[in-house]
Amino acid sequence: MKITLRQMEIFLEVAKIGHLTQVANDLGLSQSAVSMSIKELECILGCKLFDRIQKKLVLNEKGRAFMHAIEPLIKKLRDIEEEFMSQENKGELTIGASTTIADYIMPHIICEYMEKYPDVKISMKIGNTEEIAKLVEDGQVDLGYIEGEIQNFNLIMSPIGVDELIIVTGDKDLVRKKEYYIDNLLDYKWILREEGSGTRSVFLNKIKNHVTGLNLFLDLRHTEAIKSVLKETKGTLSCISKIAVSRNIECKELYQLKLKGFDFTREFFQIHHKDKYKSELFKKFSVFARYRFSEILNK
Amino acid sequence: MKITLRQMEIFLEVAKIGHLTQVANDLGLSQSAVSMSIKELECILGCKLFDRIQKKLVLNEKGRAFMHAIEPLIKKLRDIEEEFMSQENKGELTIGASTTIADYIMPHIICEYMEKYPDVKISMKIGNTEEIAKLVEDGQVDLGYIEGEIQNFNLIMSPIGVDELIIVTGDKDLVRKKEYYIDNLLDYKWILREEGSGTRSVFLNKIKNHVTGLNLFLDLRHTEAIKSVLKETKGTLSCISKIAVSRNIECKELYQLKLKGFDFTREFFQIHHKDKYKSELFKKFSVFARYRFSEILNK
DNA sequence: CGATTGTTTTCAGTAATACTGATAAAAATA
DNA sequence: TATTTTTATCAGTATTACTGAAAACAATCG
Numbered sequence: 172m173k174i175t176l177r178q179m180e181i182f183l184e185v186a187k188i189g190h191l192t193q194v195a196n197d198l199g200l201s202q203s204a205v206s207m208s209i210k211e212l213e214c215i216l217g218c219k220l221f222d223r224i225q226k227k228l229v230l231n232e233k234g235r236a237f238m239h240a241i242e243p244l245i246k247k248l249r250d251i252e253e254e255f256m257s258q259e260n261k262g263e264l265t266i267g268a269s270t271t272i273a274d275y276i277m278p279h280i281i282c283e284y285m286e287k288y289p290d291v292k293i294s295m296k297i298g299n300t301e302e303i304a305k306l307v308e309d310g311q312v313d314l315g316y317i318e319g320e321i322q323n324f325n326l327i328m329s330p331i332g333v334d335e336l337i338i339v340t341g342d343k344d345l346v347r348k349k350e351y352y353i354d355n356l357l358d359y360k361w362i363l364r365e366e367g368s369g370t371r372s373v374f375l376n377k378i379k380n381h382v383t384g385l386n387l388f389l390d391l392r393h394t395e396a397i398k399s400v401l402k403e404t405k406g407t408l409s410c411i412s413k414i415a416v417s418r419n420i421e422c423k424e425l426y427q428l429k430l431k432g433f434d435f436t437r438e439f440f441q442i443h444h445k446d447k448y449k450s451e452l453f454k455k456f457s458v459f460a461r462y463r464f465s466e467i468l469n470k
Numbered sequence: 471m472k473i474t475l476r477q478m479e480i481f482l483e484v485a486k487i488g489h490l491t492q493v494a495n496d497l498g499l500s501q502s503a504v505s506m507s508i509k510e511l512e513c514i515l516g517c518k519l520f521d522r523i524q525k526k527l528v529l530n531e532k533g534r535a536f537m538h539a540i541e542p543l544i545k546k547l548r549d550i551e552e553e554f555m556s557q558e559n560k561g562e563l564t565i566g567a568s569t570t571i572a573d574y575i576m577p578h579i580i581c582e583y584m585e586k587y588p589d590v591k592i593s594m595k596i597g598n599t600e601e602i603a604k605l606v607e608d609g610q611v612d613l614g615y616i617e618g619e620i621q622n623f624n625l626i627m628s629p630i631g632v633d634e635l636i637i638v639t640g641d642k643d644l645v646r647k648k649e650y651y652i653d654n655l656l657d658y659k660w661i662l663r664e665e666g667s668g669t670r671s672v673f674l675n676k677i678k679n680h681v682t683g684l685n686l687f688l689d690l691r692h693t694e695a696i697k698s699v700l701k702e703t704k705g706t707l708s709c710i711s712k713i714a715v716s717r718n719i720e721c722k723e724l725y726q727l728k729l730k731g732f733d734f735t736r737e738f739f740q741i742h743h744k745d746k747y748k749s750e751l752f753k754k755f756s757v758f759a760r761y762r763f764s765e766i767l768n769k
Numbered sequence: 770c771g772a773t774t775g776t777t778t779t780c781a782g783t784a785a786t787a788c789t790g791a792t793a794a795a796a797a798t799a
Numbered sequence: 800t801a802t803t804t805t806t807a808t809c810a811g812t813a814t815t816a817c818t819g820a821a822a823a824c825a826a827t828c829g
Contacts, residue, residue, distance in 0.1 A: 173551070174551050175474060175475055175815095175816095176472070176473070176474055176475045177472075190776080190777095191776080192775080201817065202776085202778095203780090203818070204816070204817045204818070206779085207779090207817080211816095216551075216554045216555055217554075217555055217557055218557065218749065219747045219749070222743065223745060224607075224608065225607075225609075225826080226775075226824095226825070227776095228777090229608070229609030229610070231609075231746075232561035232564070232749060232752060233561045236560060236562040236591070237550070239562065241547065241550055244546055244547050244550075251540055252473050252514075254539075255532070255536055255539075256515055258516055258517065261532075261535060262530075262531035262532045262534065262535045263535040264531045265534070308523075308524075309523070309524075309528070310523040310524075310528030310530075325524070444523055446521060446522060447521055448518045448521050448530060450531060450532055452531050453530075474787095489805075489806095490806060490807095491804085491805060491806080499788070500789050501805085501806075501807095502788075502789070502790080502806090502807080502808080503787070504806095505807060505808085506787080506807090506808090507787080510787095522806075524796075525795095525796065525797070525804075
């Protein structure tokens with residue numbers, strides 16, 4: 172036998188008011204219902220909570236302790252109930268994003284969104300495209316943002332913007348030439364993201380039909396790590412997302428090399444599960460993210 | 471329509487496990503009961519809490535937020551329930567005490583008791599004998615400790631110790647004589663507790679048949695205030711409870727004057743309402759207090 | 770003092786609800 | 800396509816919560 176919320180609410184009311192009859196009226200119940208409810212509660216707890224003193228029920232030491240223990244909890248519970256029934260833009264969204272997006276795009280979007288809707292909590296999981304797809308498929312995250320196409324009929328994917336990969340270096344000497352042919356760059360020290368990364372595979376797939384013998388100098392898991400190597404080591408090159416380096420190019424820490432005959436563009440996708448129930452929160456964030464994505468990528 | 475504890479518990483279990491069938495087994499319910507309970511909950515809140523994704527129910531953004539909101543509260547509630555069912559010496563006792571007792575006896579007793587039973591909370595209300603009796607009669611306090619007899623057939627009073635009032639002064643010159651007759655003291659400056667105080671009425675009642683013309687110099691509401699006047703002003707006298715001044719007499723800040731032919735003793739009483747349900751807590755404290763009272767008064 | 774009022778308690782009956790068991794539907798697995 | 804596994808639905812049942820009337824009790828009034 173367990174105590175119910177109802178019993179506790181009736182108890183609190185009786186504790187406050189002290190007259191069963193009045194409580195019954197207040198709660199729209201018969202007086203006997205209130206009496207029985209209190210009796211039941213005392214029975215479950217195995218102790219009296221009130222002393223019946225001259226027509227009034229007054230809390231005894233146990234009842235007093237019980238009231239102080241449960242009152243704030245019951246109030247909070249009912250507040251929460253109200254809150255959720257009021258259907259506001261409230262909730263805890265989890266999204267997943269692959270590395271480049273997670274590093275250079277999502278943080279802005281999440282920040283802005285949470286500023287706009289302070290009641291929404293957003294947490295982000297990071298992984299490569301496949302990992303994110305898996306999370307979305309299992310329902311672990313509500314929305315995914317990935318860098319490459321995938322085949323999965325449980326997932327609905329929609330393109331949300333075009334990203335451009337560019338060749339960058341920190342070596343000023345390399346900037347003298349206005350354009351390069353890929354063959355002239357093969358012997359420099361190439362630094363790419365690790366195997367399995369979308370950025371890496373796009374680059375290698377595009378050039379593989381044209382060249383062999385790329386001098387693959389180093390694999391790094393983080394774009395920021397690549398950038399710092401580029402800055403410090405002469406003769407190093409990489410192919411990374413334009414948005415990841417635009418800042419560095421602006422302030423001339425890094426330089427873009429024009430490559431003739433290649434176009435390293437790829438699409439970003441938003442994905443969600445086909446069975447996903449689209450709450451207001453979900454829809455709002457989804458729309459917001461798309462909009463901001465296009466702004467960020469086109470600037 | 472309101473959410474019940476049951477629904478929330480089932481919800482939390484489903485949120486944790488993800489399979490209705492398994493939850494049904496765990497909770498000893500039919501699978502349909504669980505299914506309906508969740509449905510009902512979603513209906514009351516007016517929003518879906520789960521996405522039905524590949525045989526599993528996984529929380530969506532709303533459900534996640536709801537879970538995080540209610541989980542700690544539900545756990546606490548059930549803990550409290552357990553706690554009260556376990557019938558330990560737990561509770562919030564309120565006692566009332568009249569001034570002298572409240573100042574010089576109860577604090578020790580309450581301290582000791584709470585040290586012994588840390589789960590018991592005790593609060594004390596202070597008033598004169600009549601006020602305390604009223605509080606006990608109304609059930610506002612569980613136990614009363616008073617300094618004088620009262621007539622109230624709702625209250626059960628039992629003597630718990632004899633207190634002696636003594637004549638004290640801070641004036642060394644007065645100590646020379648070994649004994650006084652009351653008539654020789656009438657002209658000194660008498661300082662008594664205020665009208666309505668038990669201490670005052672005991673003294674005045676006892677002497678009123680023998681003397682008139684007491685030089686009533688000052689009324690004060692607090693014994694400590696009286697004591698400090700006695701110490702500072704020559705020729706002042708008072709009649710106060712022995713226990714209130716025993717310390718001061720020991721260290722010779724104040725002096726007791728022997729008065730021939732008078733015996734200012736009075737009894738302390740413990741009172742409680744006749745309809746009071748005597749919980750373990752009540753009984754234990756009551757016994758403890760009696761015991762300590764006699765110790766303190768007889769030392 | 771008995772009658773009256775205002776209250777709580779008790780109890781039988783009823784309304785509401787929570788749950789069951791069977792069956793249908795949906796999805797994954799073979 | 801059949802089989803298995805799971806959830807959803809529904810009608811019926813068991814349980815619980817509540818009502819209304821009567822009984823019990825205490826305070827108040829004439």
